[in-house]
Amino acid sequence: xxxxxAVEMPRQSRLQLVRRGAAAGFPIVxxxxxxxxxxxxxxxxxxxxxxxxxxxxxxxxxxxxxxxxVSMVAAGTGAIEIIIATFVLNFRHFxxxxxxxxxxxxxxxxxxxxxxxxxxxxxxTMSSLHKREAKEEYGSWFYASLxxxxxLSWVGGSFLGGLLGDIIPSRLSESMGVALYxxxxxxxxxxxxxxxxxxxxxxxxxAVNYVFQLWGISQGWAIVIGTLAGGLCGIWxxxxxxxxx
Amino acid sequence: xxxxxxxxxxxxxxxPRFFPAFIIDRIQFPKWIDRWLNAIPxxxxxxxxxPGILSVKPDAPQIGIxxxxxxxxxxxxxxxxxxxVLGSIAAVFLMTF
Numbered sequence: 001x002x003x004x005x006a007v008e009m010p011r012q013s014r015l016q017l018v019r020r021g022a023a024a025g026f027p028i029v030x031x032x033x034x035x036x037x038x039x040x041x042x043x044x045x046x047x048x049x050x051x052x053x054x055x056x057x058x059x060x061x062x063x064x065x066x067x068x069x070v071s072m073v074a075a076g077t078g079a080i081e082i083i084i085a086t087f088v089l090n091f092r093h094f095x096x097x098x099x100x101x102x103x104x105x106x107x108x109x110x111x112x113x114x115x116x117x118x119x120x121x122x123x124x125t126m127s128s129l130h131k132r133e134a135k136e137e138y139g140s141w142f143y144a145s146l147x148x149x150x151x152l153s154w155v156g157g158s159f160l161g162g163l164l165g166d167i168i169p170s171r172l173s174e175s176m177g178v179a180l181y182x183x184x185x186x187x188x189x190x191x192x193x194x195x196x197x198x199x200x201x202x203x204x205x206x207a208v209n210y211v212f213q214l215w216g217i218s219q220g221w222a223i224v225i226g227t228l229a230g231g232l233c234g235i236w237x238x239x240x241x242x243x244x245x
Numbered sequence: 246x247x248x249x250x251x252x253x254x255x256x257x258x259x260x261p262r263f264f265p266a267f268i269i270d271r272i273q274f275p276k277w278i279d280r281w282l283n284a285i286p287x288x289x290x291x292x293x294x295x296p297g298i299l300s301v302k303p304d305a306p307q308i309g310i311x312x313x314x315x316x317x318x319x320x321x322x323x324x325x326x327x328x329x330v331l332g333s334i335a336a337v338f339l340m341t342f
Contacts, residue, residue: 026327027326027327027330030327030330030331031330048247052247052248052251055248055251056251056254059251059252059254059255060251060254060255060258061258062258065254065258066254069250069254073247073250079246079249079250079253082250082253082254083250083253083254083257084257086253086254086257086258087257087258087261090257090258090261090262091261092289093258093261093262094261094262094264094265095285095289096285096286096289097261097262097263097264097265097266098265098268098269098282098285099282099283099285099286099289100265101265101266101268101269102265102269102274102279102282102283103282103283104269105269109266109267109270112266112269112270113263113266116262116263116265116266117259117262117263119262121289121293124286124289125286125289125290125293128285128286129286171338171341172338174302174337174341175334175335175337175338175341176334177301177337178298178301178309178312178316178333178334178336178337179330179333179334181293181294181297181298181301181309181312181313181316181333182312182313182315182316182329182330182332182333182334183326183329183330184290184293184294185294185313185316185317185320185329185333186316186319186320186326186329186330187290187326188287188290188291188294188320189317189320189321190320190323191287193321198287201284201287201288201291202287202288202290202291202294203291204288204291205287205288205289205290205291205292206291206292206294206295206296208292209291209292209295209296210295210296213296222292223289223292223293226288226291226292227285227288227289227291227292228288229288230284230287230288230289230291230292231281231282231284231285231287231288232281232284233284233288234280234281234283234284234285234287234288235277235280235281235284237284238280238283238284
């Protein structure tokens with residue numbers, strides 16, 4: 001199964017893979033720019049300097065946690081509480097990284113570590129649905145390029161938001177808030193079309209996440225539990241053949 | 246003060262991201278865990294889409310639902326993901342007149 005696929009696949013050069021990675025990262029850029037600009041504006045209003053708010057994007061690279069942190073700074077919350085809240089909200093990346101790293105078993109540890117640091121909800125889902133590249137000899141160049149494209153737009157957008165304010169007209173920028181959700185849907189649907197049973201995995205994750213949030217569990221843990229529960233059903237729902245698609 | 250918050254946030258975000266690289270390097274999983282991990286991207290997509298999409302317009306959750314249906318329809322037609330994203334932005338833009 002794997003072998004036939006590898007034979008059919010023309011080998012690609014590093015440059016080709018870098019280009020394709022950047023192209024695959026472009027929808028993420030579209031989603032990140034308005035969010036990053038808004039983050040820059042709100043962080044500035046919360047009292048962070050442009051250097052500080054940009055540094056946070058450089059070192060943390062996690063949108064939801066950064067929004068939460070700057071709102072907590074504005075509310076005068078203590079540092080320890082902010083750091084704990086960040087940990088809880090970002091713990092889902094542990095689960096995502098475990099999944100992605102397992103797919104990259106062939107890639108050397110020294111390449112896996114920088115790739116793991118570039119994982120966000122968006123880079124993880126986009127990378128994971130580009131499965132074939134994990135089997136390419138230079139596949140890590142594809143993922144690195146995808147993540148770097150997303151990262152630069154996040155850092156650049158944050159900086160510009162802090163410097164210039166929200167330069168996108170407010171109604172357009174509000175409408176662009178749907179972009180990342182639309183991207184997630186755009187990633188999910190083709191897989192569901194190919195194997196309708198994948199829909200069960202996603203729907204179970206949605207339902208569990210929703211119910212736990214209704215019960216008052218924090219969003220961070222609810223997403224972790226929903227993702228693990230949906231994935232767990234995949235043990236019975238996915239067949240070996242589907243894993244390879 | 247802020248700088249320490251940023252460094253602390255960076256550490257608690259980075260460690261859960263890179264720690265799995267070491268786990269994977271040392272441990273070979275049984276088949277059922279491989280399957281579980283292979284299903285994680287689809288599960289994550291589900292958990293990230295819902296109920297989050299209801300808060301695209303927090304005071305009007307139906308806008309999020311309609312935008313989701315628009316994105317779903319465009320994706321079902323095998324259109325490029327950029328078109329899916331732009332189409333749903335346009336849908337929200339038109340609905341918020």
